[in-house]
Amino acid sequence: DTEVTQTPKHLVMGMTNKKSLKCEQHMGHRAMYWYKQKAKKPPELMFVYSYEKLSINESVPSRFSPECPNSSLLNLHLHALQPEDSALYLCASSQRGLFGETQYFGPGTRLLVL
Amino acid sequence: GNSVTQMEGPVTLSEEAFLTINCTYTATGYPSLFWYVQYPGEGLQLLLKATKADDKGSNKGFEATYRKETTSFHLEKGSVQVSDSAVYFCALSNYGGSQGNLIFGKGTKLSVKP
Numbered sequence: 001d002t003e004v005t006q007t008p009k010h011l012v013m014g015m016t017n018k019k020s021l022k023c024e025q026h027m028g029h030r031a032m033y034w035y036k037q038k039a040k041k042p043p044e045l046m047f048v049y050s051y052e053k054l055s056i057n058e059s060v061p062s063r064f065s066p067e068c069p070n071s072s073l074l075n076l077h078l079h080a081l082q083p084e085d086s087a088l089y090l091c092a093s094s095q096r097g098l099f100g101e102t103q104y105f106g107p108g109t110r111l112l113v114l
Numbered sequence: 115g116n117s118v119t120q121m122e123g124p125v126t127l128s129e130e131a132f133l134t135i136n137c138t139y140t141a142t143g144y145p146s147l148f149w150y151v152q153y154p155g156e157g158l159q160l161l162l163k164a165t166k167a168d169d170k171g172s173n174k175g176f177e178a179t180y181r182k183e184t185t186s187f188h189l190e191k192g193s194v195q196v197s198d199s200a201v202y203f204c205a206l207s208n209y210g211g212s213q214g215n216l217i218f219g220k221g222t223k224l225s226v227k228p
Contacts, residue, residue, distance in 0.1 A: 042203055043218060048215075090157050092158075104160070105150075105157040106157050
């Protein structure tokens, strides 16, 4: 099973709302990733968790707050977003977060900020 | 630094035509190379990978060979189908880069007409 699941599939929120994106994998992977993908662009890395610890934050604004409650679950908490944050948010996981590993992606959450 | 260059799209082919999508990379050492595919409205799926020079990755009729001498990893398929219509991303992962980070090309959109 190489499945990464993400919920919700679609999300519409206002600029004053607080919402969360959820990602789950049951492959025993110890590295999990959040990416942001704008239309017609490649994914851009936002955060990396390795063994439940935040190891990379690619200078993401604080209105995005990641959380890794356990090795299978990754959340992205959203607060006071801007319309330009509208995008497809992809979660991925890999075995240990080492170079050369395959990253397995979820289907994404399509976010619209009004 | 590490970078990936893909041929610009979109590419439009008739069913059963031969496909080549060019990908070249810049990296020190021996990166791992990947092709990911993104079908409309979905996340990324690993199509194939190669981890050392002269390796050939293959899957679903697609092939790519890791050519160190030309720093290339071109994607080919002998006979495309309408169901192959998607965006294709070439990517690399290299030792010394951000932990587990994938460097993506800009993506090539393929449309296959019946």
